[in-house]
Amino acid sequence: MRRATGYPRGMPNVVAGRQVSPRKGKEDDMTDMRASDLPAEAGFGDYVALLKPRVMSLVVFTALVGLLSAPVAVHPMVALAGILFIALGAGASGALNMWWDADIDALMRRTRNRPVPAGRVAPREALAIGLALSGIAVVMLGLAANLLAAGLLAFTIFFYAVIYSMWLKRATPQNIVIGGAAGAFPPMIGWAVATGGVSVESLFMFALIFMWTPPHFWSLALFTKSDYADAGVPMLTVTHGRRVTRAHVLAYTLALAPLAVAGAVTGIGGPLYLAVSVALNLWFVAGAVRIWRRTEAQAEADGYRAEKRLFRFSLYYLFLHFAAILAEAALKPHGMGGW
């Protein structure tokens, strides 16, 4: 049940770090008021933070690769607008996620300073911004590019805000696995902006991010242990323990490696992609085996060094795979990219 304040369930009535009491009698309203007594007003940066700019940067990059690796030339202005509205849609889903998750964000160190739990942006405002930007992004992408791209963007927002945030995140330790699909759509949307369709290549880019997400997030969860437990989010480390999580990271990495390398034989792959992918996957599998072999005592002894290293490497892993796809596309006009 939502409170009158519009805060999601479990969310304390806190504005700018102060406990807000219910309205008292009229005489209280007549007392002097100072500006410092007013609820904190959000600055422009708070609204930007609401859109999760770091996630947005990954979305922009993968969507751009999807768009530029497509075998169809796109007018630069249409491409720019397409990427902009995909990014806006991603930001909108971020705002909806922050609105819904404000109660658990307030409990986790990593997220308690976000605009909604910190009281700088009211939950209703976050909801309104999320919904308005979703509408603008989808309609504008439909007008700028095509209906398929707009439909995929609408589904991505729905998937992230409703399927992942509202349902899976608090329901199952497999939340990351299924929820990872939301982050995997952007290159598919970029491809759809250019071609107006779906192909093996765009499905491959989707699968690459989809399979990469679990080992990426679970390696993060291995060294941010107290946060998810405090918030009651059923992260695999909380529900099944670290030993099982380490095994899951290895299993997903072993499944990811052949898929990632197989991308070399699709229309967006080539010798350069093959070389980069083989090197990255050997490294990733070696890192996953290393953390699988480690005991908790060993990990604690060196401050989760191997786990942190694998997490950092996973970021480079995805970036370099997409950079290789982009390089293959850039080399093609010069007769060098592809097979």
Place this chain on the structure above:
Amino acid sequence: MAIRAEHELHRRRLGRNLGVGLTLLVFILVMFGLTVAKVSQLGKVDGFAHAPPGAVGR
């Protein structure tokens, strides 16, 4: 007498207003650019569409 005292709140509001203004400006520029791109992709517009049937080419 005009109130001259400036609170931190005013600075934050100014920053917010400037941010929103700039965002709207970017949106207008994107819309304009997109319109130009879309119209230029339409090809030649028939300039004689308003002429009576059979009048063109006479």
